[in-house]
Amino acid sequence: MRRTIKRRSATPEVEFTNSTSLCLSVIAKNALDHALARMSPHALPSKHTLTQQEWFLRHVDLRIRWLHANDEAFRKSMNGHTNAGRDRAIMFARHWAKAFLDDADYYQRKHPDESIQ
Numbered sequence: 803m804r805r806t807i808k809r810r811s812a813t814p815e816v817e818f819t820n821s822t823s824l825c826l827s828v829i830a831k832n833a834l835d836h837a838l839a840r841m842s843p844h845a846l847p848s849k850h851t852l853t854q855q856e857w858f859l860r861h862v863d864l865r866i867r868w869l870h871a872n873d874e875a876f877r878k879s880m881n882g883h884t885n886a887g888r889d890r891a892i893m894f895a896r897h898w899a900k901a902f903l904d905d906a907d908y909y910q911r912k913h914p915d916e917s918i919q
Contacts, residue, residue, distance in 0.1 A: 809872055810871040810872055811871065812864050812867035812868040812870075812871055813867045813870045813871040815863070815867065818870055821880075821881050822870075822880045822881060822887060824880070824887070824888055824891060826862060826863040826866055826867070826891070827859055827863060829862065829866075829888075829895050830858065830859045830861075830862035830863060830895055831859060832892070833862065833895035833896045833898070833899040834855065834858060834859070834899045834902075834903075836896055836899065837896060837899035837900045837902075837903050838903065840900075841903065854906045854910070857910065858898075858899070858902050858906075860915070861898075861913065862895050862898060862899075865894075865898070865913075866891050866894065866895070869894075876890070
């Protein structure tokens with residue numbers, strides 16, 4: 803018999819910021835800039851709109867807060883007194899940014915924000 807796991811909604815923004823002292827918009831913007839800088843000039847996306855980039859920034863914010871609410875190990879590392887939580891959030895955000903830049907339309911279809919709220 804499979805056990806059903808109840809998922810929580812994302813940790814509220816104020817509660818997350820108070821417990822972790824992280825600014826997720828800065829992490830998301832840094833991840834996007836980092837992924838753009840590492841792409842070859844021939845592979846640079848030509849059709850990213852400002853709306854898509856704003857969607858990605860909100861998406862990273864929501865996704866990391868969702869992980870914080872639903873994954874105990876992630877929450878413990880984020881609430882710890884070391885930089886491990888910050889580094890983990892940056893690692894995830896960079897991974898998602900690379901996938902987003904490879905094909906933003908596909909990424910948005912595969913990762914609707916409604917599925918993690």
